[in-house]
Amino acid sequence: MIPLSILDLAPVTEGSDASRTFANTLDLARNAEQLGYHRYWLAEHHNMPGIASAATAVLIGHVAGGTSRIRVGAGGIMLPNHAPLQVAEQFGTLASLYPGRIDLGLGRAPGTDQAAARALRRYYENAEEFPADVVELLRYFEPAEAGQSVRAVPGAGIEVEAWILGSSLFGARLAAMLGLPYAFASHFAPASMVDALTLYRREFRPSARLSQPHVMLALNVVAAETDDEAGRLFTTQQQAFVRLRRGSPGLVPPPLASARAFEEWCTPVERAGVDQALSCAVVGSSETVRSGMRAFLEIHRPDELLLTANIFDHAARVRSFELAMHAGTT
Template sequence: MAELSILELGRVREGFTRADALNDARRVARHAEQFGYKRFWVAEHHNMKAVTTAATSLVISHIAAGTTSIRVGAGGIMLPNHAPYIIAEQFGTLEALYPGRIDLGLGRAPGTDQMTLRALRRDPASADRFPQDVLELQAWLGPVEEGQRIEAVPGSNSNVPLWILGSSLFGAQVAAAYGLPYGFASHFAPQALDDALATYRANFQPSAQLDKPHALIGVNIIAAETTEEAKYLATSQQMSFANLVRGDRKLTQPPIEDIDTYWTEDEKIRAAQMLAVSIIGDRNKVKEGIDRLLARTRADELMIVSDMYDVDKRIRSFEIISEVVNG
């Protein structure tokens, strides 16, 4: 059976503060640790009023400080937004503070819109250097070579494990060529999932970090005591995607009884395309859905997004998922 992990965006809920969102994330991580989840990752996004994980390394430290054993990391750092040397320093610091618990997933997208990208003072063409920047970052995190005059401190000799993240064949090719684990963003961009996994596995080259392919896939799972309750709780996420289609990013909204009163038919279709890799229901439906997804993808690890308004219900969802998978 696949390993289980969690993706966190530190979503701000209507009626709550940004500090609440960050502290809720740490609370969820503590429970995830008790439920046997392997990783708890946060993602870099900018200029999104409901997302508090823009300063990704700081959020990782906040969560790692509140837990003891679960791996905490970036899912991911959008490398074109940063100098590899700076990321080596940041994640070397995290590894020094929380040894053996830090992961560094890397993405090529900006994680924002073009106007915000200019505010980040980054050249859009920097995405073209992504493969070279990955190797540079890996070198900064690796052993210091004789005669090396610049060192990432902390960072050097930390060997923080790298992951390549993506939603296209490009990331799959980079991960395969460099012998790195690969995470596919099927929780919001599922169209190329099967082709990307096939490309990654067919072209994988063993490396010092990894001797065989390791594929992680994102999946939206809303689990509850009954399927009716799960469908109700899932409307918060569905409204978020409808708002995304509208270009109207709101805080996470409380669930509603009938989602069809909220979105138009076109918004429903477009949101459904993004949410195609989703499982909503009681424990039996969740087990059936996970079994089908694993039979289709042969994923080594599932990165769960269980996005809902009520934090206690969200924690219970993660508990049910763990019980279904781990018994």
Template structure:
């Protein structure tokens, strides 16, 4: 069975609050845990009116504290925004509180616009030190060494899985070089997906962390009982990306019946490309879409984003995704028996 996981941005929908968004995230995590999902990740974004997961480590602690078995982690921490020591201490603390359940995914994007990046005290050159920062961070998790003056406490000697995240070839090359698992952000940047996977797998060097390459692929899943209803629900995330492109990010808007009445065709075409790695439709349609994605990418794991305005509809979409996972597993077993 290929594992399915969840990527959550804790969406703040129009007319709601960050408090409700975070409560919804915990509720969805509990639901995913009951449905057998592998991990539940939240992502770092800043100055975004529609995203409540800016304090990512805090949100991870909230979700891990409210669940019992599902792995919880960052998809990801934008490391150039932070000191590697501080992140090592934060995740060392999380691992100490919730042993064996914490993942640390690392990205090099700002997770914000340039003005906000400067407010985070991030310099334009910080991204150039990303590989060194990753190595420094991982070193803090190594067993205690008497000659290591600076230590992450908690953190020293803890086995916290570190992932490299990316939407380009840079992350693929780094993950391969360091022998780390790799997650590709194809749910919003699908263009280089296949090339990045090829680079990662062909250049992978076994390490103490991982003997063989392990690639996780991100995909939007907006599932409903009918194709028509799912396509309507999908208009919320389409609007969200259109607003961001116009420099007017806002809370997630309710779905609409006809996007073409609100936006010109050329803008919609651009968003269709950005969100092309999406499975939108009825259970049957979503199953076909995810089966094709797995076949094309040979992904070791799928992590699904469920960008839906209505929380109950999100829960239902996750239920359908779990059903699809189980159906795909049955199909694999049938093929194996032939």
């Protein structure tokens, strides 16, 4: 079986707060480490009440400090929001504290709306500078040279595993050109997945960091004791997606009474949008998840899977990842 990893959006549920979210994040990471998950990634988002991972590097340090073996990283850092030197310093610091365990996934989207982008003092047009920013950032991790005017301290000469993230052909082409591993956001934007993987594998150029193409695909996996219960738990993520599309994101909502109740909660057009965006999802009992994951792997042939599950109840979320690991290894 290929390595399985976790993408955590640090969900803030209705009736809870960020402090409880961070405690849950660490608890899930510790369980993931015991279960044998390979990586634990956190994603940068801003101005989203239901997502508490805005200070991504800080939260990575929290998780890495509370675990001992699992790789911890960003899935990802939205580089248009940051100066490359600052990111190199942050992740050079993390890799100095937790050597051999830190991943840096880099994304081109701002991870927020235009108002928040302005508040960050970085602007949307900087996304066009993404390739140059990535090259600059990676250079800061190379050994410092005599007379170098600017260096990352710490950062220079420190090992940080860098990835390109994407949901379109742009990221696939850049990852191939730079010889970097590629993670595709199939968990919410699957439309270009097949074309992006084909392009990346065809155009990949070996580099000092990577000798051959390496792909990780994100997959929504919600597992429970029965198909009906898993479908009920999945309504939390479905509701959150619709609310985002309506322009009213909020705290993560509790699940509805059943999967059928979601069909009555939203309009047919909204339901069609959810079905398309979340089409890369496996929801059900252990057996259903096992067969679904195997089918996904046989079709797309990734080198790793990045599982995500936006489940309201923390205990049910931990249990879902436990069942998913069991399904993926038996």
